[in-house]
Amino acid sequence: MTEEYPHVGDVMARLGVIAATPREAARSSSLRLVPELLQLSETILETWLSAHGAEPTVRQKEGFRLLALHAQAARGEPSFNACRETCREIVFQNNVVSAAGDEDQRERAFRLMIMVVRHLALFVSGKLEVAGLGEFCCASRPLRQPAAEAAATTQPSGV
Secondary structure (H helix, E strand, O other): OOOOOHHHHHHHHHHHHHHOOOHHHHHHHHHHHHHHHHHHHHHHHHHHHHHOOOOOOOOOEOOEHHHHHHHHHHOOOHHHHHHHHHHHHHHHHHHHHHHOOOHHHHHHHHHHHHHHHHHHHHHHHHHHHOOOOOOOOHHHHHHHHHHHHHHHHOOOOOO
16 A cells, blocks of 8 residues: 555554554653654655645644644645544644653553554555545535435435
C-alpha cells in the first residue's frame, strides 16, 4: 500500500520500531520520542500535500504545525476532514505525555499516541490510493447528498 509513497512506508516502519519499545524503556524515553511522533505525523501530511502538488506550510495553528498542515490538506478536500480529530488527538496525547506527573499515565498516553499516528498514516496512505476514502465524514455532506437522493427515488411509492 505504501510503496508508491515511500515516506508513509518509512513512517510505518519507524512506528513499528517505536511501538516495540519495552515498557521500562518506553517509560524512560517517551519524553524524548514524543517530538519524533509529532514529526512523523507531519511527514504523513507532507506526503499527502506533496503528492497533490502543494508546498507544505511551515506555519503553526494553535501552536502546532501538524494542525496547520491538516488545515492546508483539507482545503478543497472535504473528505480529508475525516482525520481532523485524529490530528487533534495526536496533539492532545503529546500534551498529556509532556504534562503527566505519573509514569504510568505518561506511558499510556505515549502508547495511545503511537496508535493514533499509525491511524493517521493508514488513513492518508489509503486516501492516496482511493480518493473517495473519508467521504463518510460529516464534513463532506454534499458528497453524500446525491447517494441519499438516489436512495429516496428507489423507494416504492406509498412507503
